[in-house]
Amino acid sequence: MPQPADPWNFWSFRVRGNGGVNGEASSKSHNLAASTIANRTTENWKINISNFLNFHTNEFKLSSGEKLRDDSHDHSLGGLVVKSLGDHWSLAGRGRIASTTFLNQDRAYRTAGGIEYSFFPYKESSRRELTMQFTTGVNHFKYLETTIYGKDSETVADGTLVGALDVRQPWGSSGLSIEAATYYHDLERHRFVLNGDIDVRLFKGFSLTLDGSVSRIHDQLYLRAGAASDEEILLRRRQLATNYRYRFSVGASYTFGSIFNNIVNTRF
Amino acid sequence: MGSRLRCTGAVLAFVLSMTAVAAAQQAAPPPRPDKIRIFLDCSFFCDETYLKQEITWVDYMRDRRDADVHVLVTTQNTGGGGTEYTIKFIGLGPFNGVQQTLRYNAPQSATSDENRKGIAEVLKQGLVRYVSESPVGKRLKITFSEEAAGAKTSKPAKDRWNLWVFRTNFGGSFNGEQSSKSRSLRGSASANRTTEAWRLSFSTSGGYRDNSFRLSDTETFKSVTRSSDTSALAVKSLNQHWSAGLVGMTQSSTFLNYDLRVRVAPGVEYDFFPYSQSTRRMLTLQYTVGLDSINYRAITIFEKTKEKLIDHHFETSLSLRQPWGTASASVTLSQYLTNPGKYRIDAFGSTNIRLFKGFSFNVFTDFSRPRDQIYLPRGEATTEEILVRQRQLATGYQYFVNFGITYSFGSIFNNIVNPRFGGGGGTFFFFD
Numbered sequence: 001m002p003q004p005a006d007p008w009n010f011w012s013f014r015v016r017g018n019g020g021v022n023g024e025a026s027s028k029s030h031n032l033a034a035s036t037i038a039n040r041t042t043e044n045w046k047i048n049i050s051n052f053l054n055f056h057t058n059e060f061k062l063s064s065g066e067k068l069r070d071d072s073h074d075h076s077l078g079g080l081v082v083k084s085l086g087d088h089w090s091l092a093g094r095g096r097i098a099s100t101t102f103l104n105q106d107r108a109y110r111t112a113g114g115i116e117y118s119f120f121p122y123k124e125s126s127r128r129e130l131t132m133q134f135t136t137g138v139n140h141f142k143y144l145e146t147t148i149y150g151k152d153s154e155t156v157a158d159g160t161l162v163g164a165l166d167v168r169q170p171w172g173s174s175g176l177s178i179e180a181a182t183y184y185h186d187l188e189r190h191r192f193v194l195n196g197d198i199d200v201r202l203f204k205g206f207s208l209t210l211d212g213s214v215s216r217i218h219d220q221l222y223l224r225a226g227a228a229s230d231e232e233i234l235l236r237r238r239q240l241a242t243n244y245r246y247r248f249s250v251g252a253s254y255t256f257g258s259i260f261n262n263i264v265n266t267r268f
Numbered sequence: 269m270g271s272r273l274r275c276t277g278a279v280l281a282f283v284l285s286m287t288a289v290a291a292a293q294q295a296a297p298p299p300r301p302d303k304i305r306i307f308l309d310c311s312f313f314c315d316e317t318y319l320k321q322e323i324t325w326v327d328y329m330r331d332r333r334d335a336d337v338h339v340l341v342t343t344q345n346t347g348g349g350g351t352e353y354t355i356k357f358i359g360l361g362p363f364n365g366v367q368q369t370l371r372y373n374a375p376q377s378a379t380s381d382e383n384r385k386g387i388a389e390v391l392k393q394g395l396v397r398y399v400s401e402s403p404v405g406k407r408l409k410i411t412f413s414e415e416a417a418g419a420k421t422s423k424p425a426k427d428r429w430n431l432w433v434f435r436t437n438f439g440g441s442f443n444g445e446q447s448s449k450s451r452s453l454r455g456s457a458s459a460n461r462t463t464e465a466w467r468l469s470f471s472t473s474g475g476y477r478d479n480s481f482r483l484s485d486t487e488t489f490k491s492v493t494r495s496s497d498t499s500a501l502a503v504k505s506l507n508q509h510w511s512a513g514l515v516g517m518t519q520s521s522t523f524l525n526y527d528l529r530v531r532v533a534p535g536v537e538y539d540f541f542p543y544s545q546s547t548r549r550m551l552t553l554q555y556t557v558g559l560d561s562i563n564y565r566a567i568t569i570f571e572k573t574k575e576k577l578i579d580h581h582f583e584t585s586l587s588l589r590q591p592w593g594t595a596s597a598s599v600t601l602s603q604y605l606t607n608p609g610k611y612r613i614d615a616f617g618s619t620n621i622r623l624f625k626g627f628s629f630n631v632f633t634d635f636s637r638p639r640d641q642i643y644l645p646r647g648e649a650t651t652e653e654i655l656v657r658q659r660q661l662a663t664g665y666q667y668f669v670n671f672g673i674t675y676s677f678g679s680i681f682n683n684i685v686n687p688r689f690g691g692g693g694g695t696f697f698f699f700d
Contacts, residue, residue: 008679018672024663026654038678046686060655063648068655082689090688116689125687126344126354133689170309170332170340170358204331217445230483233447234655242445249441257459258429259334264317265467266546267511268503268537268554 011040029058046082058235070235072101087121094137102238104222106144112137129166134159145224148241156221157184172200172207183219192216205255212248303327304398307335313343313353315384318547322388325404326395330433336363337398339391344685352685353387357394363401370394379622381591432461452477465505472498479656491656495521508542515556523659525643527565533558533581547589554583560604566645569662575642578605593621593628602640610640631671638666 019032032055040047054074061067076098083091096110114135120128136159146152164177175197182190197211223241232238305327308316320328329335338358343351351374359366372390374383399405436457443450456473474496481489500516513536519529535556541549560577567573585598596618603611613636620630644662653659 006679010679012676012678014674014676016672016674018670020668020670022666022668022670024661024666026661026663027657040679041686043686046688062651062654064651080689082686084686084688092689114689118688122687125685126342129687168342170338170356201332204333227484230489230652231655233481233483234489234652236448240445240447242447245443245445247441247443249439251437251439253435253437255330255433255435256429257433258427258431258461259329259331263431263462263464264321264546265462265464265503265505265543266550267467267505267539267543268501268513268515268535 009040010042011038013038026061027059029056031056044084046080046084048080049078051077068231070231070237072237073099074102075099084122087123088118090116090118090122092116092135094135101144104144104147104224104238105141107140107142109140110137125166127168129164131162131164133162133164135162136160141222143222143224145226147221148223148225149221150225151221154221158182159184172198174198174200181219183221189219189221191219207253209251210249213246215245217242217245303404304337304395304402305329305335306337306339306395307332308339308341310339310341313341314387315380315547318384319388319391321547323392323395325399325407332360336361337395339394341387344687351383353390355387355390355394357397359398363398366397368394368397379591379593379628380620381589381593430461431463432459434459447482448480450477450479467501467503467505469501470499472496489652489656491652491658493522493658495519495523503537505543508544509539511537511539511543513537513556515558522565525565525568525645525659527563529560529562531558531560531579533579535581549589550585550587552583552585554581554585556581557605562643564643564645566647568642569644569646570642571646572642577607579603580605593619595619595621604640604642607642610642612640613637626676628674629672632669634666634668636666638663 014037015035016037017032017034019030021030022028032053034053036051038047038049052075056072058070059067060069076096078096078098079094081093085091092114094110094112094114096108098108098110099106100108112135114133116131116133118125119130119132136157138155138157140153140155141151142153143151158181160179160181162177162179164175166175167173175195177193177195179193179195180190181193193213193215195213197209199207199209201207220239220241222239224238228238228240233240303326307329308314308319309332310316316328332338336359338360340356340358342354342356344354353372353374354369355372356369357367370390370393372386374386378386396408399408434457436455438455440453441451452475454473454475456471458469458471460470461468474494476492476494478490478492483489496519498518501513503511503513505511513534515531515533515535517529517531519526519531533556535554537552537554539546540551543550557580558578560579561574562577563574564572579602581600581602583598583600585596587596588594596616598614598616600614600616601611602614614634615636616634618630618632620628622628641660641662643660645659649659649661654661
């Protein structure tokens with residue numbers, strides 16, 4: 001591709017900030033989020049650097065007159081560099097620093113490398129994509145509070161294998177992915193995730209959407225020792241211990257009647 | 269950019285017309301009595317209302333099987349943070365096998381108006397291929413002037429449903445892990461008939477949601493909410509500025525303590541701009557007077573289990589969609605005439621503006637003074653009910669403000685798509 005004069009040399013940047021407040025007599029909340037993203041995308045290399053900051057506060061006035069306040073945050077700084085190796089292979093390096101109250105992580109550092117194979121040429125990706133990806137990395141976690149395993153901080157290595165299929169055709173679209181991940185120091189600390197979705201027009205006027213995910217979870221190194229309070233549970237303030245997670249949704253719509261659909265009338 | 273696109277379009281139109289003539293000589297498709305019928309398959313990417321107003325020389329069909337051309341629009345994020353729209357034209361029926369793919373690249377800084385204009389231009393270019401083989405193709409060669417818009421009002425040839433359109437939707441979702449789970453179900457149905465002279469709209473919907481939280485080994489808190497609504501609307505167009513309408517609704521809601529609320533209200537609406545400009549600008553005044561009958565689920569703080577009331581609503585609303593961005597605002601006053609001390613004032617405003625190249629600003633605000641909470645149930649809410657927002661609580665005010673700014677800069681060459689390692693890199697699989 002001829003290189004046109006581009007003083008930015010393919011780099012593009014985006015800075016975004018948003019915030020909100022809302023309230024009434026017995027409750028109020030405010031949140032603030034900011035992000036910065038720098039990207040350089042060419043056929044040969046892809047570089048992403050991103051930074052996200054999120055703050056959230058909820059306040060409630062209970063019937064007893066007592067006030068309850070809940071603060072949480074979720075911050076991260078990450079980088080991804082991808083090198084294209086022909087029409088089917090890619091190599092990537094990743095780094096990340098994060099801090100998340102939900103996961104009891106004061107600091108989480110990660111550095112990782114990965115390789116991806118695409119069964120179809122990448123240029124067909126808007127129609128069909130079938131990829132296998134392996135990533136392995138080292139993490140250092142510093143916890144907000146001591147974990148159920150008695151740790152205040154730890155350094156662990158992990159590996160993740162992901163297979164993903166995505167198809168987008170005139171009849172609809174569909175995706176399926178399988179993920180297996182484990183920490184190397186204790187293979188009991190692993191997870192499996194299966195995701196699938198399909199959005200299809202079954203017959204004239206009728207469309208169906210299915211979306212689901214099931215996980216087997218045995219890698220919650222971050223769980224805080226001690227029981228969570230009722231407020232923490234009801235407000236979903238922190239991730240609680242679990243061996244599984246599921247999510248399933250179904251949607252169907254059927255439209256019939258006149259086949260003409262031209263007139264715009266926005267009155268009332 | 270607009271003029272360049274138009275120029276490209278003209279050249280393309282010419283080239284494609286020539287190709288079309290050549291193709292027609294090989295195997296002439298049967299002539300069609302009316303306009304080309306397209307099925308616009310665009311999810312939420314396109315402003316369909318706008319396209320229908322701008323491109324009036326085709327018929328928009330609800331289903332691909334009725335169409336001559338299936339227009340499939342998909343998007344991908346490009347390197348510079350913009351969006352690449354892939355517009356695939358798939359010929360059907362007499363055009364079977366006639367396909368082509370065009371692309372429109374929207375820079376990240378494009379406003380929604382620029383976006384829809386760009387998509388419309390590319391859509392026109394692609395349709396030339398098909399329209400040029402139809403009787404309307406002759407007009408295409410001469411001019412694309414708004415003369416063709418006159419055809420919009422011509423009654424569709426045959427329609428056994430007499431312009432009625434029916435929709436039904438059903439959805440459910442189920443989530444869970446060891447200590448919490450939730451389920452929700454919802455359904456809706458609607459019937460609509462829209463003509464220039466009348467708008468008839470009927471809809472009904474219902475929803476159920478429950479959340480269970482395991483607080484300890486022996487204690488579980490479960491919250492259940494249910495709601496259902498129906499509404500009916502008949503609007504008669506009086507002229508380009510005035511409309512008369514009749515609004516009916518029923519509502520049942522655990523959140524608002526309504527076992528059943530019924531409201532029937534006639535009203536009028538005035539638009540300072542002609543309604544035909546509604547996708548670009550609207551400034552309306554609307555006044556309705558309603559009869560209310562309410563049955564409560566639990567006895568209210570005013571010792572009522574049911575009551576009948578008369579109310580009135582006055583709403584002023586502005587909505588603008590212009591090249592610089594969008595803005596809308598409204599002020600609504602409602603009051604129970606049978607109990608004038610019970611009223612509500614609601615002010616809403618929202619805008620999304622591009623202040624200068626690459627810099628956009630949006631804000632959404634809503635302020636209410638609800639002095640009409642006659643539905644509040646007697647008795648205090650429990651801590652759990654308050655935390656999960658199980659029901660509306662007493663309040664003299666409600667506010668909601670949300671703002672956002674975005675600034676993008678750097679390389680303007682944003683047409684490259686590189687899907688390797690899952691797009692943005694913002695998605696990170698690991699160990700949440």
